[in-house]
Amino acid sequence: MCIFCKIAAGEIPANRIYEDDELIVFKDIAPIAKIHLLCVPKEHYARLSELTPAREAVLARALRLIAENAVAWGLGEGYRLVVNQGENAGQSVQHLHIHILGGERLGWGE
Ligand code: 5GP
Ligand code: ZN
Numbered sequence: 001m002c003i004f005c006k007i008a009a010g011e012i013p014a015n016r017i018y019e020d021d022e023l024i025v026f027k028d029i030a031p032i033a034k035i036h037l038l039c040v041p042k043e044h045y046a047r048l049s050e051l052t053p054a055r056e057a058v059l060a061r062a063l064r065l066i067a068e069n070a071v072a073w074g075l076g077e078g079y080r081l082v083v084n085q086g087e088n089a090g091q092s093v094q095h096l097h098i099h100i101l102g103g104e105r106l107g108w109g110e
Pocket of ligand 1: 012026031091
């Protein structure tokens with residue numbers, strides 16, 4: 001089982017912010033911004049190229065979940081979503097996840 005599957009199954013602890021049947025949100029263990037959350041579909045797959053209509057629906061719901069909770073999660077002044085895909089992006093966990101970054105002014109291309 002991959003590390004995010006283990007977190008989803010409750011086998012490894014994580015600082016959980018939100019959870020339902022299909023999605024889990026928890027704090028990244030090595031934050032690169034003041035607020036760094038991970039929104040993870042519980043189903044294991046690694047890439048957007050593996051999307052199906054069912055997975056697509058869960059991901060769309062993830063985006064709405066993030067938008068609806070942004071203020072509650074301390075992201076009211078803005079945030080950035082990142083989905084690393086593959087080698088060149090440095091994807092280190094092969095289980096699809098959305099990074100949620102914020103809590104401060106984020107650099108871009110500096
Ligand atoms: P990637 O590089 O695959 O886009 O992102 C993986 C992220 O997962 C990294 O930001 C890393 O810090 C985070 N991460 C890796 N292992 C764990 C863990 O066991 N717990 C938590 N909370 N985050 C993790
Ligand atoms: Zn997994």
